[in-house]
Amino acid sequence: MKLSRRDFFGAAGVGAAGVVALGAGGLAVGRAATTDEGTTTADAVEFHGDHQAGVVTPAQDRLHFVAFDVITDDRDQLVRLLQAWTDAARRMTRGQDAGPVGAVAGNEYAPPDDTGEAMGLPPAGLTLTIGFGPTLFRTADGTDRFGIADRQPAELVELPAFAGDELRPEISGGDLCIQACADDPQVAVHAVRNLARIGQGLVGVRWSQLGFGRTSSTSSDQTTPRNLFGFKDGTDNLKAQQPATLDRFVWVSGTGSWMDGGSYLVSRRIRMLVEVWDRQNLRDQQQTIGRTKGSGAPLGRTAEFDPVDFTAQVDGEPAVPPTSHVFLAHPTNSGTAILRRGYSFVDGSDGLGRLDAGLFFLCYQSDPATGFVQVQRNLRTDKLNEYVQHTSSAVFACPPGVTDEDDWWGSGLFG
């Protein structure tokens, strides 16, 4: 019996001829938002630059954050993954499919190189920002898996324990992270899912977090959003319009290392005990935060962006109580500044009839020790602590931006 390859597959009831035709084509039909390499549509954020996008980029509405453990111990495999991820990220931020073939245009016997759920969706302001955790440089037992231990920045160390921490190790830390922000949640999830798919076998998802609403503005063009306590959050955040301040507090510079132009990211999943909060009277809520709930004005002032006056008195008491969150966290009293980029989350319920809700806090700084750590230590007496629990913590070194089509995430570290 003479059996041709075509007979084999034809007999199975599938069109063998189609494979050849489609396999040769390779035209991405999935997402028509962009056509030529390098062009972007109106709501695409440029992927290339001196700094990574997703830091001072005006905070998008939605977040999918993921931390990975690197499974492989092979440096070359890790480098190839970072290069493949960069290609996919470059494409997806332009509104294209994750791979060059696309969700539906490939060999029908191969798994598609894009998962497809973003077909027909615009770029939606997608930014993808990568970070490297301390354990990428040295595992918990001190192993230098990838020959980069001597390149671990002194600033990149595990955060100290803080009073009141209720951290769960399984949703903390990670060798790598990707922050995906977009104005459409499906675009953000699609990006993370495809990067995880590309990394199968080399990395495993350690934990991931969805955020449904931004809680900070990172541009003076944006209105200040409210967090789940109902208060405006991020009024006095660092803004893209303050380049000198950003250079001082956010971007790493002058180290002569691969981190120049990068930034350090701290993530904290902060559970809010919203049911407890919601029982507090309005006056107590405002005294706890240090701002009015309506306009967001500092207590003792009248408008949101009025400078906080820590000397103002009302009935012989400080207008902004010294135990209030604004008093303790404000740059004036913490002596430092961080760029906040957090998102609200509700992860279902906690089994006790309460929402598992809160703030997935993200902040960028040029050094965690003089950034988040300094701020958080100043919050020891914060009245807000009664209503929050930190359940996850991580720190990552986010390298500088990918400069052009030939550059890739981590080229400075691994190159």
Place this chain on the structure above:
Amino acid sequence: MRARRTTLVAAGAAALALLAACGGGTSAGSGDTEASDDITVAATDTTCDVSTGDLDAGTHQFTVTNSGSSVTEFYVYAEGDRIMGEVENIAPGVARSLVVELPAGDYQTACKPGMVGDGIRNALTVTGESQQLSDDEQLQAAVTDYTRYVGSQVTALQEQTQAFVDAVKAGDVAQAQALYPVARTYYERIEPVAESFGDLDPKIDARENDVEEGDTWTGFHVLERDLWSTGDLSQSGPVADQLMTDVDDLATQVQTLDLQPLALANGALELLDEIAASKVTGEEERYSHTDLWDFQANLDGSQAAVTSLRPAIAAADPDLATALDSAFAATQAELAQFAAGDGFVLYTALTPEQVQGLSDSLNALAAQVSQVPAAIAG
């Protein structure tokens, strides 16, 4: 048991004459050439003495005598652990023979006392005329190899299920518990094949929550519950009899198996998906917790299908062929950490980190196996 797919076989076609010839635990490589010799294999729990390591190309008979205390298996492997021939379920004190056609090349023989792990290996060099197969001949050979593999598994499944059923009906809880994961091994290795035959998979392998209200729950997992949860076998006889009937029915239906090369590739991935869906999570064996036996069996079956295709894969994409070799080896090594005695530790003994390690290596393997269909169809 899972939602049924029809990818592994094209339905209803003529029986392959080959398969009919491989009952009774004796299998043939291809063709019906008489073997000209009889190579003896003396197997114990720790040794595997093959009477020669050099052969001329052609058809050979191996006679394997098990003088150990564990059930053993004997394999002849080509490069990449492609199975050229195997004989299953060789009980202590029993001799079985295998007829296999071997073209010139480098092979390995292996005894697998306890049926797990890499086995005790010996090199086997075959000299003479080597044949260059065309692409289509390679694919045809893959189907032939794998069909023979399915036949030998089904025969062993019938034998081991009979022993298990006998123990259940005798009320021997300890013996039945010992035989349960062994009998299931032969089922789990070829589960996608069983799934292609109508209702047989649900009848043999349904879990309690797979059964719709009003339907009768039958098969292995009913007996699993009786053995581990209640320990009461007084009502188990009819279920055991039905299981044997269904397994025999499967063996009959397998004789009409008409596989396509692409179905081998898809079946290999399905078996890994089975592990990911219910074994690595400990959901399959909720009473006995013998999930790692099933994990090994699914892995064996997946590897058997992929290695049948290995020459075709290597011709199309040599890097993929070697990546598959190392990914199967890595997953096997991950699983081998949990071997205990003739089997494995119970799923409940694993730490979350150990489960994570198994899941990670399985994901890495599945990512490679998912590339196979396009490679052979390309």
